[in-house]
Amino acid sequence: MTRIEGHLKIEVDIEGGKVVDAKSMGTLFRGFEIILKDRDPRDASQLVQRICGVCPTAHGTASVRCLDNAFGVKPPTNGRIIRNLIYGSDYLMSHILHFYHLAALDYVKGPDTAPFIPRYEGDYRLDPKINKIAVEQYIKALDIKQKTHQMVALFGGRAPIVYGMVVGGATEVPTVDKMISMKWRLQEIKDFIDNTYLPTVYLVAGAYRDLFSVGVGCKNLVSFGVFPLDDDEKSFLLKSGSYTKGKDLPLDQAQVKEYVKYSFYDDKTTGLHPSKGATISDHNKKGAYSYVKAPRYRDLPHEGGPLSRMWVTNPVLSKHANKFLGIDEKKEIRFRDLGGKAFSILGRIAARAEECKLVADAMDKWIMELKPGTPSCVKVEVPKEAEGFGLTEAPRGALGHWISIKNQKIENYQVVAATIWNASPKDDMGNLGPIEQALIGTPVKDIKNPFNVVRVVRSFDP
Amino acid sequence: MSISRREFLKYCAGAGVALGTSGILLPEIVGALEKAAAGNPPVAWIQGGGCTGCSVSLLNTVHPNIADVLLKIISLKYHPTVMAAWGEKAADSLYDMAEKNKGKFFLAVEGTVVTGADGKCCTPGKFKGKEVTFIKLMVDMGSQAAAVLALGQCGSYGGIPAAKPNPSESMGVSEFFKLYKIKTPVINIPGCPPHPDWIVGTIAHVLMFGVPELDSHGRPKLFYGTNVHDNCPYRSYYEEKKFAKFFGDEGCRVELGCKGPESNADCWKRGWNNKVNWCIHNSLCLGCTEPGFPDSFSPMYVKTTG
Numbered sequence: 001m002t003r004i005e006g007h008l009k010i011e012v013d014i015e016g017g018k019v020v021d022a023k024s025m026g027t028l029f030r031g032f033e034i035i036l037k038d039r040d041p042r043d044a045s046q047l048v049q050r051i052c053g054v055c056p057t058a059h060g061t062a063s064v065r066c067l068d069n070a071f072g073v074k075p076p077t078n079g080r081i082i083r084n085l086i087y088g089s090d091y092l093m094s095h096i097l098h099f100y101h102l103a104a105l106d107y108v109k110g111p112d113t114a115p116f117i118p119r120y121e122g123d124y125r126l127d128p129k130i131n132k133i134a135v136e137q138y139i140k141a142l143d144i145k146q147k148t149h150q151m152v153a154l155f156g157g158r159a160p161i162v163y164g165m166v167v168g169g170a171t172e173v174p175t176v177d178k179m180i181s182m183k184w185r186l187q188e189i190k191d192f193i194d195n196t197y198l199p200t201v202y203l204v205a206g207a208y209r210d211l212f213s214v215g216v217g218c219k220n221l222v223s224f225g226v227f228p229l230d231d232d233e234k235s236f237l238l239k240s241g242s243y244t245k246g247k248d249l250p251l252d253q254a255q256v257k258e259y260v261k262y263s264f265y266d267d268k269t270t271g272l273h274p275s276k277g278a279t280i281s282d283h284n285k286k287g288a289y290s291y292v293k294a295p296r297y298r299d300l301p302h303e304g305g306p307l308s309r310m311w312v313t314n315p316v317l318s319k320h321a322n323k324f325l326g327i328d329e330k331k332e333i334r335f336r337d338l339g340g341k342a343f344s345i346l347g348r349i350a351a352r353a354e355e356c357k358l359v360a361d362a363m364d365k366w367i368m369e370l371k372p373g374t375p376s377c378v379k380v381e382v383p384k385e386a387e388g389f390g391l392t393e394a395p396r397g398a399l400g401h402w403i404s405i406k407n408q409k410i411e412n413y414q415v416v417a418a419t420i421w422n423a424s425p426k427d428d429m430g431n432l433g434p435i436e437q438a439l440i441g442t443p444v445k446d447i448k449n450p451f452n453v454v455r456v457v458r459s460f461d462p
Numbered sequence: 463m464s465i466s467r468r469e470f471l472k473y474c475a476g477a478g479v480a481l482g483t484s485g486i487l488l489p490e491i492v493g494a495l496e497k498a499a500a501g502n503p504p505v506a507w508i509q510g511g512g513c514t515g516c517s518v519s520l521l522n523t524v525h526p527n528i529a530d531v532l533l534k535i536i537s538l539k540y541h542p543t544v545m546a547a548w549g550e551k552a553a554d555s556l557y558d559m560a561e562k563n564k565g566k567f568f569l570a571v572e573g574t575v576v577t578g579a580d581g582k583c584c585t586p587g588k589f590k591g592k593e594v595t596f597i598k599l600m601v602d603m604g605s606q607a608a609a610v611l612a613l614g615q616c617g618s619y620g621g622i623p624a625a626k627p628n629p630s631e632s633m634g635v636s637e638f639f640k641l642y643k644i645k646t647p648v649i650n651i652p653g654c655p656p657h658p659d660w661i662v663g664t665i666a667h668v669l670m671f672g673v674p675e676l677d678s679h680g681r682p683k684l685f686y687g688t689n690v691h692d693n694c695p696y697r698s699y700y701e702e703k704k705f706a707k708f709f710g711d712e713g714c715r716v717e718l719g720c721k722g723p724e725s726n727a728d729c730w731k732r733g734w735n736n737k738v739n740w741c742i743h744n745s746l747c748l749g750c751t752e753p754g755f756p757d758s759f760s761p762m763y764v765k766t767t768g
Contacts, residue, residue: 003543003545005513005514007584030632035622035625035627039761040761043761046756048628052513053512053513053517101544102543110546115539115545117546118547119547120551143525144546145522150736153740156744157734157744158739158741159734163745181738283583434590
């Protein structure tokens with residue numbers, strides 16, 4: 001797979017024009033959890049950001065929340081908001097980058113020059129005029145992407161990989177000039193989301209309507225919740241919870257386990273809760289096919305990402321959605337009004353775009369809630385012994401970090417990353433991972449140009 | 463138009479700063495580059511044990527913008543994160559390009575060379591029908607390239623994947639080439655991630671004037687030739703012995719753990735993300751351009767002794 005973060009291999013068996021079996025294989029092992037052992041716990045929030053250069057602030061956020069929890073500290077209001085602003089800016093970056101630069105070329109025909117050629121041929125359905133506009137937007141979106149990273153850097157220090165979030169809060173005391181600088185930049189991004197990104201998503205969707213029924217997946221969804229709206233974390237912009245076997249359930253992190261029967265890790269480490277988890281590689285294990293473990297929630301595969309968050313939160317959608325669905329613009333429609341359409345390639349892409357607007361609009365308010373000139377961070381001391389966890393939502397799904405500290409050093413650190421949920425292999429019970437399940441039944445017209453296979457995989461933003 | 467190397471260096475080192483932009487390449491230089499790049503030299507960008515952060519950083523280039531870099535300056539024949547093709551079509555195109563441009567193309571390497579389990583821990587995919595490890599890809603591509611740009615800490619020196627106990631047996635490109643006796647010249651562009659100007663500026667230098675002058679760690683002196691602490695805007699606080707004791711305090715950051723004194727890079731004048739901020743203004747320098755990062759600079763938030 002190209003146009004994703006990292007190394008992922010997908011193998012499918014096709015019979016009678018449909019996918020009948022699928023394997024999702026992580027093909028890279030770096031061993032971050034092993035590297036983190038015996039280090040100063042505060043270093044974790046820097047090191048883990050390098051797990052993923054597309055969503056470093058996701059790992060940064062999970063890590064500082066994990067350390068807050070273990071150290072027993074609570075960030076002041078400014079710290080909470082600055083973290084939300086750094087992370088929110090990176091959300092905007094990640095969602096825009098995904099649509100325009102990672103996913104779009106499966107629907108939009110690029111110009112006849114590298115890196116747009118070579119390409120697969122056969123299923124580009126956009127009217128040439130619309131296609132041309134989309135290519136121009138590809139270029140415009142590169143500029144927007146770069147500007148969202150300016151926003152990340154305003155309080156993050158730089159982007160990608162930020163310095164601005166630490167255990168106890170954030171590093172910079174907000175100043176009015178920085179607040180205005182961020183607000184000013186945000187207006188341009190908001191304008192792009194409202195008047196370019198969202199309408200284009202629905203425009204493209206209109207030409208590929210059948211993809212609202214392709215890539216259904218496991219229909220179990222989990223969200224850890226993200227963007228706390230108050231210092232006691234009574235509510236989040238995007239809520240936590242799960243939709244398991246058709247039922248809405250509150251989140252319980254004790255229900256997370258990682259299985260490794262089909263992963264290149266020691267079998268005796270299977271089925272553990274991450275707080276007790278271990279990472280012991282076994283590179284030649286028989287039957288294993290991935291370096292990704294298989295995390296399960298309530299012992300079932302669960303999908304993470306914008307679809308899960310939007311389903312769990314069920315917010316009101318933009319007027320572009322009304323227009324697309326042919327519903328009077330005065331009527332409020334919510335995400336679940338999409339019904340079964342939500343569980344599809346285009347359902348995920350629309351969820352991502354709608355969520356992008358939701359986050360941008362919320363950030364606009366958060367900026368003005370900062371208290372200039374007052375601290376963003378509390379002082380911390382590394383505890384001699386402690387345990388903790390930090391949950392958040394990466395742009396691409398549920399993300400949790402678990403730590404145990406002994407003699408002021410990291411004794412164990414476990415990361416259950418977003419794409420690990422979605423791109424996981426089979427579990428010990430034999431259930432396929434969410435991407436694998438979404439691939440089954442996918443129609444493939446031309447084996448030599450397997451568009452729908454990559455459309456399904458990329459709809460998860462792996 | 464054409465510009466001399468001297469002028470180019472002047473622009474890279476200071477003119478952008480004087481004009482209040484972070485851009486290293488002004489429009490006239492882009493024009494000259496386009497001319498120098500006539501026939502667009504092919505660049506292949508491959509990824510080993512990395513996080514894609516170097517690519518994401520490159521996308522943040524402002525002057526020239528990334529669209530100009532990709533469409534006018536270089537011909538990016540292979541890049542897993544941006545290319546249209548996927549699967550075998552993508553993979554095969556890399557080998558075809560190398561065959562056609564033997565000794566002429568430039569290879570950018572992001573991520574470490576993962577050598578653990580005979581390279582099995584990092585297998586970028588099937589190339590020409592065969593499962594290929596990153597080790598094999600590095601041997602095949604590295605030996606045929608005109609020069610290699612080793613990107614970031616990972617490509618340069620092994621970075622975080624090679625930190626103790628180095629579970630994936632990762633290493634930087636130079637170390638790998640030494641082991642496999644590959645003689646292709648290597649330019650290190652460290653940083654975790656590197657500043658986009660360092661990547662674009664080095665590529666520009668190579669295309670227009672050849673390999674730039676390198677320091678003892680294989681980095682272009684142009685970008686890594688000055689000490690952060692010696693040039694830091696907070697240096698006068700250090701002389702006055704006024705030290706920040708906590709994030710947000712005024713003062714020199716060494717007591718927070720700042721690694722500026724051991725670091726050589728031009729962040730102090732270049733700034734980050736169109737100059738909106740940089741690490742020490744925000745909090746501290748962690749030494750991410752230096753060989754030995756992160757182990758030699760750990761713990762990060764503790765004052766370095768000596």
